[in-house]
Amino acid sequence: MLPTVVIRLREGAVLLLSAAVLLAGCGGPGRTAQxxxxxxxxxxxxxxxAATEGYHDYVVSEVGQLETATKQLTDAIRAGDMDKAKQMLPLARVHYEHVEPVAESFGDLDASIDARVNNVDNPADWTGFHRIEKALWQDKTLDGMSPMADKLDADLVTLKSKVAGETYQAAQLANGAGELLNEISTTKVTGEEDRYSHTDLWDLAANIDGARKCFELLKPAVVAKDPDLVQQLEARFTDVAAGLSKYRQDEGYIDYSTVGEDQRxxxxxxxxxxxxxxxxxxxxxx
Amino acid sequence: MTPTSARPIFGGAMSRRRLLGGVAGLGILGASGAGLTSCAASTADTAGSAEQVVPFHGSRQAGITTDVQDRLAFAAFDATATRREDLVDMLKTWTAAAAAMSRGVMVPGDSHADQVPPADTGETVGLLPARLTVTIGFGPALFDGRFGLAPRRPTVLAELPPLPGEILDPACCGGDIAIQACADDPQVAFHAVRNLARLGRGAVVTRWTQLGFGRTSATGTGQQTPRNLMGFKDGTRNIRSDDSATLDKFVWVGAEAGQEWLRGGSYLVARRIRMFVETWDRDRLSDQEAVFGRAKYTGAPLTGKAEFDPPDFAARTADGEPTIQDKAHIRLAAFEANDGLRILRRGYSFTDGIDARTGTLDAGLFFISFQKDPAQFIALQRKLGQHDALNEYIRHVGSAVFACPQGVADASGYWGRSLFEG
Known part of the structure; x- marks a missing residue:
C-alpha cells in the first residue's frame, strides 16, 4: 500500500538519484540506466x-551574403524590375534560412525581416521578405514597395552589426540545428512559408544546409564520444539530401505547389x- | 483496493508509480527509513502487480487472449529502413521498450539529463501499468524483396482479397508492421504507440493509426460482454481465454503454418467498420433486434431469455417465420452456420469527429480478430458482407492483415527473432 502523493516530476528526478542508491541494496533487478x-x-x-568560432565566422559570412543578395533584390524593386526581383528573392532568402535560429534571437528583428502575414497584429505594419513576396507573386505590382525595400536593407544592416559581436555555446549549435529541422517538419513542409512564390524547397534545402553546417562543426567533438551517432546522422543527412535532389531544377528547385501530399x-x-x-x-x- | 505499482526498478527501467510513491517515502521518513520502506514495498508491489501488469514475456504474445482491456491504440507502420540489420535493431529496441512499458516503468534510457530530450515522453508518469499489452504483427508487404524475407512469407499471408461490404480508404489500409497497444487507461495505450513510433524513427514511419475508446468484446471468462455503438452486446459467443482446445483449433498457428517461425503466433485482421449511427438510431427497436437476432437490453437471443442461452436457429414463430431471421447477424456469423468456423474477436469502438461530406459521425467498430488463417475471416466476411441485415448500417472502410509471431520468451529475445534468425 503505497502513499499516493502527487509531486512535480522535476523534484522527483532529483530525489530519485538518492532512491537509486537505496534500492541498489535491495537485491532487486539490475540497473540499466544509460x-x-x-x-x-x-x-x-x-x-x-573551434566549432563555436567556426560558427561565428559562418554566420557573419552568411549575413554578409544575405545583405549583398538582398541589395540586388531591393534595387530591382526600387527600379520597378519585377522579373529581377522575383529571381533574387529566393536567392537572397536562402542565406537567411541558413542561420535562421540566430537571426530569430534578436528580438523583433526577425518579425520585421521574415514575418508571415498571419504572424503580425496589423497587416498594415507587415514588412520584410514575405510582404515583398506577396507583392511580387500575388498582387503583381511593386506599387508602394520601395519603402519596404529600404526598410529591409536597414534591418539587414542592424542584423549584420549584431552578429558581428555574437558568440555561441556548442549546445546552441546543436539545438539550433534541431530547430532548423523541426521547423522544416512542422511548418515548412506544409508550404505555408512561401505561400505566394512556392519557393519552399529553396528554404527547406537552406535549413538543411544550415543544420548540416552545425553538425559538421561539432562532429570532431561528437565523434570521440559517440561515433555511432555520428554515423547515423551522416546517413540520415544523406537520405534527406537524396530526397531533396529529386526536386532540383536549374540553380534552384521546382515550384512546391507541384509536390504532392505523399511526396511532402x-x-x-x-x-x-x-x-x-x-x-x-x-x-x-x- | 489501493492501486499498486510495478516492481521498483531504477534507472533505465524506473517505475512510474515508484517515482512518486518512493519519493514521498524519502520526504517523510528520511534517507535511512526510506531505504527500508523501499525494500519492503518492492515485495508488496510484486504481489499486487498481478492486477495491473500483464506479463510481456511468454511463449505467446500478450494482447490476444488477454482479458480485453478498455482502450486501444493501434498503429500501422511502413518500413523505411533499407538494411535488414537496421530493422532488427529497431525491433530489439522496441521489444525492450514494450517490456518496460508493460511493467509500468519508463522507456529505457536517460530521462533526467538536462541537455537531452528525455528517453521517455513522460505522459504516463504517475499512472498505473493499466494492464498494458503491446502486440506486434508483420504485414504481407514486409515480405517483399527489401529485407530478404520473401522466402519466409507464409503462403496464407497476403493482402485480403476484395470483399463484399467494403469501400476501402487507402489512408487506413495495409502496413508493413502493426502495433496493437491495449490498456485500461487511454493515455497508457497511446503512450506505448507514441514511444515506439519515436524509437522507430529512421527505420519506420507511421502509416495510419486508430484509437479505440471502448472494448466491444470479452475474452475472459469473468468478463461482461460490452455493448457496441449500436447499443447491442456483441461477442457474446466469443472464444474465451480458458478454452484452449478451441484456441488451438482456430487461433494459434500450429504445424500447418508452413513457416516454423510463425508457430505459436496468430493472424490479426483489422477492419475499420464505419457505422451509420444516425440512421440506425432512427430504426425501430423491433427491427434493430431483428437485425442482430438478439434482444437489445438483455442480450438474449430472440429464442431465449438470458444472454448466454444458445440461439435456437431452427425455432419458428406462430406464423411459421424463423424467429431469428435468415439475414440476422448472429445467424450468419454463428459457427453452426459456418462449418464450425470461429475467430477470436477483440474489437473496439471508435469515433473520429464527423464525416466532412455528410456531417454525420465518423464512428463505428475497429474490428480486430485473431485466427490461425486469414481465410477464416475471409469466409465469414464473404457471407456477412453479402447477406447480413446489418449491412444497411455499416461499411468496411479500412483493412489490414498481419502475422503476429510467437511471444518473446525472456529478456534475451526480441520480437520477430524467429523470423529473422530462425
Missing part, C-alpha cells in the same frame, strides 16, 4: 572552441528521422 555521457570520454574543449510526407518523414538523433547531440557537447 548515462548520457559515456564515462571516460572527456569533452574536447579545443574542438568545441516522405520529405517530412526523412527530416523527422534526422531530427530524432540530432536531438541527442547537445547532451554530448556540454
Amino acid at each position: 548515462p548520457s555521457q559515456p564515462p571516460g570520454a572527456v569533452l574536447d574543449n579545443a574542438s568545441l572552441a 510526407r516522405a520529405l517530412a518523414n526523412s527530416v523527422n528521422a534526422l531530427a530524432e538523433p540530432m536531438s541527442k547531440v547537445a547532451g554530448l557537447v556540454v
Whole structure:
C-alpha cells in the first residue's frame, strides 16, 4: 500500500538519484540506466572552441551574403524590375534560412525581416521578405514597395552589426540545428512559408544546409564520444539530401505547389528521422 | 483496493508509480527509513502487480487472449529502413521498450539529463501499468524483396482479397508492421504507440493509426460482454481465454503454418467498420433486434431469455417465420452456420469527429480478430458482407492483415527473432 502523493516530476528526478542508491541494496533487478555521457570520454574543449568560432565566422559570412543578395533584390524593386526581383528573392532568402535560429534571437528583428502575414497584429505594419513576396507573386505590382525595400536593407544592416559581436555555446549549435529541422517538419513542409512564390524547397534545402553546417562543426567533438551517432546522422543527412535532389531544377528547385501530399510526407518523414538523433547531440557537447 | 505499482526498478527501467510513491517515502521518513520502506514495498508491489501488469514475456504474445482491456491504440507502420540489420535493431529496441512499458516503468534510457530530450515522453508518469499489452504483427508487404524475407512469407499471408461490404480508404489500409497497444487507461495505450513510433524513427514511419475508446468484446471468462455503438452486446459467443482446445483449433498457428517461425503466433485482421449511427438510431427497436437476432437490453437471443442461452436457429414463430431471421447477424456469423468456423474477436469502438461530406459521425467498430488463417475471416466476411441485415448500417472502410509471431520468451529475445534468425 503505497502513499499516493502527487509531486512535480522535476523534484522527483532529483530525489530519485538518492532512491537509486537505496534500492541498489535491495537485491532487486539490475540497473540499466544509460548515462548520457559515456564515462571516460572527456569533452574536447579545443574542438568545441573551434566549432563555436567556426560558427561565428559562418554566420557573419552568411549575413554578409544575405545583405549583398538582398541589395540586388531591393534595387530591382526600387527600379520597378519585377522579373529581377522575383529571381533574387529566393536567392537572397536562402542565406537567411541558413542561420535562421540566430537571426530569430534578436528580438523583433526577425518579425520585421521574415514575418508571415498571419504572424503580425496589423497587416498594415507587415514588412520584410514575405510582404515583398506577396507583392511580387500575388498582387503583381511593386506599387508602394520601395519603402519596404529600404526598410529591409536597414534591418539587414542592424542584423549584420549584431552578429558581428555574437558568440555561441556548442549546445546552441546543436539545438539550433534541431530547430532548423523541426521547423522544416512542422511548418515548412506544409508550404505555408512561401505561400505566394512556392519557393519552399529553396528554404527547406537552406535549413538543411544550415543544420548540416552545425553538425559538421561539432562532429570532431561528437565523434570521440559517440561515433555511432555520428554515423547515423551522416546517413540520415544523406537520405534527406537524396530526397531533396529529386526536386532540383536549374540553380534552384521546382515550384512546391507541384509536390504532392505523399511526396511532402516522405520529405517530412526523412527530416523527422534526422531530427530524432540530432536531438541527442547537445547532451554530448556540454 | 489501493492501486499498486510495478516492481521498483531504477534507472533505465524506473517505475512510474515508484517515482512518486518512493519519493514521498524519502520526504517523510528520511534517507535511512526510506531505504527500508523501499525494500519492503518492492515485495508488496510484486504481489499486487498481478492486477495491473500483464506479463510481456511468454511463449505467446500478450494482447490476444488477454482479458480485453478498455482502450486501444493501434498503429500501422511502413518500413523505411533499407538494411535488414537496421530493422532488427529497431525491433530489439522496441521489444525492450514494450517490456518496460508493460511493467509500468519508463522507456529505457536517460530521462533526467538536462541537455537531452528525455528517453521517455513522460505522459504516463504517475499512472498505473493499466494492464498494458503491446502486440506486434508483420504485414504481407514486409515480405517483399527489401529485407530478404520473401522466402519466409507464409503462403496464407497476403493482402485480403476484395470483399463484399467494403469501400476501402487507402489512408487506413495495409502496413508493413502493426502495433496493437491495449490498456485500461487511454493515455497508457497511446503512450506505448507514441514511444515506439519515436524509437522507430529512421527505420519506420507511421502509416495510419486508430484509437479505440471502448472494448466491444470479452475474452475472459469473468468478463461482461460490452455493448457496441449500436447499443447491442456483441461477442457474446466469443472464444474465451480458458478454452484452449478451441484456441488451438482456430487461433494459434500450429504445424500447418508452413513457416516454423510463425508457430505459436496468430493472424490479426483489422477492419475499420464505419457505422451509420444516425440512421440506425432512427430504426425501430423491433427491427434493430431483428437485425442482430438478439434482444437489445438483455442480450438474449430472440429464442431465449438470458444472454448466454444458445440461439435456437431452427425455432419458428406462430406464423411459421424463423424467429431469428435468415439475414440476422448472429445467424450468419454463428459457427453452426459456418462449418464450425470461429475467430477470436477483440474489437473496439471508435469515433473520429464527423464525416466532412455528410456531417454525420465518423464512428463505428475497429474490428480486430485473431485466427490461425486469414481465410477464416475471409469466409465469414464473404457471407456477412453479402447477406447480413446489418449491412444497411455499416461499411468496411479500412483493412489490414498481419502475422503476429510467437511471444518473446525472456529478456534475451526480441520480437520477430524467429523470423529473422530462425
